[in-house]
Amino acid sequence: MRSAFFRALTALAERDERIHLIVGDLGFGVVETFAQRFPKRFVNAGVAEQNMTGIAAGMALSGKIVFTYSIANFPILRCLEQVRNDVCYHDANVKIVAVGGGLAYGSLGSTHHATEDLAIMRSLPRMVVVAPGDPAEAEAATRAVVAHSGPCYLRLGRAGESRVHVGHLEFHLGKAIQLSDGKDLTVISTGGLLETAIRAAELLLHSGLQARVLSMHTVKPLDVDAVLSAARETSAIFTLEEHSVIGGLGSAVAEVLAEAWEGLVTFKRFGLPPVFSAVVGTQEYLRAHHGLSAESLATAIRSTLERGGTRNLTAAAEG
Amino acid sequence: MTKLRAESRDASSLARQIRVQAAQMIHRAKSSHLGSAFSMAELLAVLYAEILRIDPECPNWKERDRFILSKGHACAALYAVLAARGFFPKEWLDDFYQDGARLAGHATHVGIPGVEVSTGSLGHGLPIACGMALAAKRDGSPYRVFALLSDGECDEGSTWEAALFAGHHRLDNLIAIIDYNKIQSLGAVAEVLELEPFTAKWQAFRWAVREIDGHDVKQIEGVLAKVPTEPGKPTCVVAHTIKGKGVSFMENKLLWHYRSPDHDEMAKALAELEHGE
Numbered sequence: 001m002r003s004a005f006f007r008a009l010t011a012l013a014e015r016d017e018r019i020h021l022i023v024g025d026l027g028f029g030v031v032e033t034f035a036q037r038f039p040k041r042f043v044n045a046g047v048a049e050q051n052m053t054g055i056a057a058g059m060a061l062s063g064k065i066v067f068t069y070s071i072a073n074f075p076i077l078r079c080l081e082q083v084r085n086d087v088c089y090h091d092a093n094v095k096i097v098a099v100g101g102g103l104a105y106g107s108l109g110s111t112h113h114a115t116e117d118l119a120i121m122r123s124l125p126r127m128v129v130v131a132p133g134d135p136a137e138a139e140a141a142t143r144a145v146v147a148h149s150g151p152c153y154l155r156l157g158r159a160g161e162s163r164v165h166v167g168h169l170e171f172h173l174g175k176a177i178q179l180s181d182g183k184d185l186t187v188i189s190t191g192g193l194l195e196t197a198i199r200a201a202e203l204l205l206h207s208g209l210q211a212r213v214l215s216m217h218t219v220k221p222l223d224v225d226a227v228l229s230a231a232r233e234t235s236a237i238f239t240l241e242e243h244s245v246i247g248g249l250g251s252a253v254a255e256v257l258a259e260a261w262e263g264l265v266t267f268k269r270f271g272l273p274p275v276f277s278a279v280v281g282t283q284e285y286l287r288a289h290h291g292l293s294a295e296s297l298a299t300a301i302r303s304t305l306e307r308g309g310t311r312n313l314t315a316a317a318e319g
Numbered sequence: 320m321t322k323l324r325a326e327s328r329d330a331s332s333l334a335r336q337i338r339v340q341a342a343q344m345i346h347r348a349k350s351s352h353l354g355s356a357f358s359m360a361e362l363l364a365v366l367y368a369e370i371l372r373i374d375p376e377c378p379n380w381k382e383r384d385r386f387i388l389s390k391g392h393a394c395a396a397l398y399a400v401l402a403a404r405g406f407f408p409k410e411w412l413d414d415f416y417q418d419g420a421r422l423a424g425h426a427t428h429v430g431i432p433g434v435e436v437s438t439g440s441l442g443h444g445l446p447i448a449c450g451m452a453l454a455a456k457r458d459g460s461p462y463r464v465f466a467l468l469s470d471g472e473c474d475e476g477s478t479w480e481a482a483l484f485a486g487h488h489r490l491d492n493l494i495a496i497i498d499y500n501k502i503q504s505l506g507a508v509a510e511v512l513e514l515e516p517f518t519a520k521w522q523a524f525r526w527a528v529r530e531i532d533g534h535d536v537k538q539i540e541g542v543l544a545k546v547p548t549e550p551g552k553p554t555c556v557v558a559h560t561i562k563g564k565g566v567s568f569m570e571n572k573l574l575w576h577y578r579s580p581d582h583d584e585m586a587k588a589l590a591e592l593e594h595g596e
Contacts, residue, residue, distance in 0.1 A: 051446045054445075055481075061451065
């Protein structure tokens with residue numbers, strides 16, 4: 001996704017000289033092309049994310065489209081107040097890019113696990129929150145956030161993810177992409193677990209369960225219509241995210257369902273427990289550890305459906 | 320600018336006008352930070368009467384000088400000077416800080432012509448100013464960016480991140496003015512978190528530093544009329560000021576960071592301000 005982002009950004013910058021890139025002294029081996037091609041539109045702010053974000057706001061208020069770039073939590077949490085006040089409050093045209101969303105830097109330990117970012121960014125007024133599901137979505141999302149005037153948060157994976165989408169990709173901010181259809185359940189995925197969602201759906205098909213799979217690349221604004229359609233047209237909804245189960249995609253979908261008549265659809269969130277991981281390991285290792293492999297998900301979905309999910313609250317309370 | 324000069328030729332008189340307006344606003348609103356507004360009255364007066372290239376008729380003029388009040392809590396004085404310069408009607412000052420008012424208790428840009436950015440949380444002004452100054456450099460635009468900081472917000476790491484950046488990038492179109500009144504929220508700067516040697520710190524960050532008496536309009540004009548002070552360096556004006564300056568019983572008193580003058584205090588304050596220098 002990182003390469004796809006830079007490819008798209010460089011192409012966009014060729015055509016739009018308002019585009020600037022500010023990095024927080026990170027991006028070795030990937031920022032050089034942009035920096036050499038557009039030296040007057042590149043800044044390394046050093047290891048100083050508060051200033052990086054304030055500068056981005058100042059430049060944006062001077063007519064630029066400014067991308068800030070760092071890894072994991074660095075471009076949003078150290079400088080959260082700058083993101084809120086300087087960027088969002090001023091409706092500054094700043095696009096915050098975090099590489100390594102979720103557990104991409106799993107082996108580096110909890111400081112590098114970006115597992116609450118969607119929740120925090122989602123709560124900020126004006127902030128558009130995008131977590132592409134594959135390199136094709138990352139490329140399209142980069143174009144889309146440039147076309148959108150105002151603050152955006154773009155949560156990318158790291159590198160080497162497979163392309164999930166085949167052929168032409170129709171991508172619009174705030175509009176989920178349906179990858180497969182089925183009546184028995186819907187899996188709504190955001191971010192880099194999209195491929196896992198597809199594989200889980202394939203495993204479920206072996207058990208005779210047909211799953212609709214949605215890529216909810218834009219967590220905010222959420223595609224409410226897609227959620228409600230899933231609630232009406234399929235028997236259960238499962239959300240999938242490499243993020244704490246508190247506040248991210250699962251919470252966003254739950255909010256919609258709880259306030260709609262469809263609120264009694266079987267529903268379950270798959271994500272990370274809201275704790276600091278007790279173990280370190282690669283992204284694959286940690287995903288499996290937290291039950292986010294295709295196999296674990298398929299099993300958990302089957303067992304939820306067999307139990308009738310949360311549909312029968314009385315039975316659940318008695319049980 | 321011509322219109323303003325006819326109206327308030329004398330920066331000292333504009334400073335007095337700022338103090339009177341700010342005191343009345345804060346008295347009516349029963350709000351705070353009068354001492355912080357008074358300590359920067361001359362700095363604002365000189366900037367808005369003599370220095371800033373701005374046009375109240377066209378507040379978003381692309382090549383205007385940018386002014387950022389980073390110490391947003393002292394905004395009563397900013398609103399007063401903006402109204403004096405005709406950015407918005409003076410009547411807007413009347414319900415400052417009150418229910419449903421346009422003017423909030425910290426500098427707010429929304430719907431207020433002349434306020435570049437909203438501040439109030441300290442340490443935000445200088446980074447944004449750096450971004451604007453860098454944009455001007457890269458665009459080859461002639462505007463300058465002035466940021467007025469409190470001494471207290473020089474405790475903030477973000478202020479020093481920006482100081483490091485501006486020095487490194489040789490942003491000589493950036494001017495930081497420190498309202499060095501030496502009293503911060505809970506006590507004397509020297510006791511809370513000493514900033515000295517203060518000018519040496521800014522020099523070490525590659526800024527051209529000038530120390531002045533922040534209530535002497537001639538000194539303020541002298542230094543601000545000559546920016547960039549040194550080509551290739553941002554300018555830091557360390558303005559030695561007195562918190563609560565202009566009203567004897569408010570001067571150098573921490574209390575007036577918070578207290579709103581009551582009826583009697585207002586009468587005394589106005590009498591002193593009317594007969595001041």
